[in-house]
Amino acid sequence: MSVLPVAPPAASADTEPGPLRLVRTTLSRIGTMCLVELQKLRHDRTELVTRAVQPALWLIVFGQVFTRIHAIPTGSTPYLDFLAPGILAQSALFIAIFYGIQIIWERDAGVLSKLMVTPTPRVALVAAKAFAAGVRAVAQAVVVLILALVLGVSLTGNPLKLLGVVVALMLGSAFFCCLSITIAGLVLSRDRLMGIGQAITMPLFFASNALYPVELMPGWLQVINHVNPLSYEVDALRGLLVGTEATITLDFGVLVVAAAFMITVASALLPRLSRG
Amino acid sequence: MTVPAVRCTGLRHAFGDTVAVDGLDLEVRRGEVFGLLGPNGAGKTTTIRMITTLLPAPPEAITVLGRDVARQRTAVRRLIGYVPQQLSADGTLTGRENVMLFARLFDVPRRDRRTQVDAVLDAMDLTEAADRSAKTYSGGMVRRLELAQALVSAPQLLVLDEPTVGLDPVARDGVWDRIAAIRAATGMTVLVTTHAMQEADEHCERIALMHRGRIRALGTPAELKAEIGPAATLDDVFRHNTGDALTTENGGMRDVRAARRTAGRVG
């Protein structure tokens, strides 16, 4: 047998970590979890393809038809160009919600317990999971964007704007992943969560500007649209990718605050989830 | 006086109306292999989850190597290597990636990570399989992989919840042999739960028999057997202390389901 690592006689700092330490640990854990997500993606590339089927249908069928019949007025932007960022956000939304649901499976399999017995504060663990969902969403976005290019959507090539796209997707995914962890922490069972997950994703999608411009919505839907973080994600993606008019600063502001808020709520519910 | 590895004083935990741990006192000495035995539903896992900070414990109720579990959670977590009752390795990662993840989560310094990961994989005889997806591992290999994950941070206390449940006899021996070797090489304390009497008899230095949330008997396997009478086996000790609990009147659906899940492979 080779030499096993032996613990140093005096264990390191015995006091609970202060705020600075907490930030450092959180950043380090986010890095670790994002790396693991990349490793998983490398092992299972087929999933990227199978998960591209649905957005592809939206773009090819829905997008092409509605472009042809000019049913939805989108000004000087072709409808397909208008739609592409919306579908991008939709596919990221589905991935993030599913990622949150997965935590119930991780609890049942003991994986969550094991993660929670590492020196990782709850908030760091949740933030790390949230941004790992983002990594998956970004990888998926690459596939969807290539498809959009093939269909003739004119997308930006500006690296700064593309970086903005990545950030918007990460923040949006973090929010929705933590939303679904939060719901998991409330309902505690996989079956109930699956139902709720399905019941909220479509309304979130339809009550956003992903498919149609805000001006076309009835008043009550516009109100919902205004409190739906998905709309801010779509607005940012659309502005950056196809150059429509967008309130970029507001969009990112809302996304940052929403993600931070949801990470906090989800980490408060994590102990309840792991106990249940 | 040396600090015990684990000390529990009047430990209690209830899930709603079910009292899982009911005034438990326990002391695990440094460097020993300590077995926590009991029938399904005795409260072993609940006790383990309290010691490992997964369930809340009141201040002063539990110390791990002198640290209060309620007040010094992070410090306690750093000292513990934990293998839960379920087979919990990540099937979508390779064996090496599974171990590397825990090296990172325990802040093993970058320069030591690779050698430490290699060392624990080697100690668990997983070097050859290290770059295969953990999905392809047998139950025994998954358990050894989990031991590697728990060991990579050089813990001082190794906590194993039913490490051999669902494994075939050869794989069981494989796991116990590794545990013995780890102990010999590092001198770390091992706290292990099981309901396999014979395994406890062979591999644990001291045993606590748990039933309905309390310790009913404590001592070395030889002492416990001697108390019952000549030629007694640990099974007899077990029956003597738990009545006919072996028929698991206490273990409901939940326990059976948990045991089944453990027996399955990782997904």
Ligand SMILES: Nc1ncnc2c1ncn2[C@@H]1O[C@H](COP(=O)(O)OP(=O)(O)OP(=O)(O)O)[C@@H](O)[C@H]1O
């Ligand atoms: N999350 C939970 N919610 C409600 N009841 C629980 C929960 N976890 C355990 N229990 C109950 O608490 C009691 C003790 O359970 P515990 O899992 O600690 O037993 P155990 O000794 O580990 O049993 P086993 O050998 O089956 O693993 C049982 O009656 C069990 O049904």
Ligand SMILES: [Mg+2]
């Ligand atoms: Mg148990």
